Amino acid sequence: MKNKIWILLIILLAILLGTGIYFYTNTIQNSNNSNYETKKTSTSNNTQTNNTSRKEDNSTENASSNQEKQKEPQYKEEQLATFSTKIYSKDSSRQNNIKITCNTLNNTTVKTGATFSFCSTVGKATSDKGYKEADVYDHNGNKTKGLGGGNCQVSSTLYNAVLLVSSLTVTERHEHSNDVPYVKDGKDAAVAYGSYDFKFVNNSSNDIKIKASTDGSNVTITINSIKPI
Secondary structure (H helix, E strand, C coil), rough: CCCHHHHHHHHHHHHHHHHHHHHHHHHHHHHHHHHHHHHHHHHHHHHHHHHHHHHHHHHHHHHHHHHHHHHHHCCEEEEEEEEEEEECCHHHHHHHHHHHHHHHHCCCCECCEEEEEEHHHCCCCCCCCCCCCCECCCCCCCCCEECCCCCHHHHHHHHHHCCCCCCCCEEECCCCCCCCCCCCCCCCCCCEEEECCEEEEEEECCCCEEEEEECEEEEEEEEEEECCC
């Protein structure tokens, strides 16, 4: 009888011990699963937040870029006048000077209401700028050599182009002391830094741009109006 009781007690203890181990194991596993799900959810939320943040940043950048593009004014150039003069002299020094001056003058913008000065724009002809000595007229109409010889053909070409635009008003212009072959009498504009200048005022409602070029045979000046689109 006692043996049976002990056997029953052992069996009962074994059942209780097994049940305890089972519940303990399940509790630990459920706890681990819960932690894993929490971490997974947190990682997923962070990823979604980062993606949302990136989308918002990209959206903000695109919006800012579009606003800047909309704010930037757009312009177009419309030709007002063009004039060309023939280069009769093939002297390399004169050709060199004309080319330098055209390159300096090219793409000069004159604001509406502003005064253009040829001498201020082109500057003094110096050897440092690459200018060479070529034929010029002295005050008595005699030919002599001087740095920048040929510049007067560029200024005279510009003068004749300006005369074709009614909204440009000439305020200073000087004739040469002798005849020049590239324009008609009274249509020249002599320039000498510090002495003679050629000036005009832009009285139009728009800015203008001066285009100057030479191909070795001609000097061409084109005046364009800069209009907003």
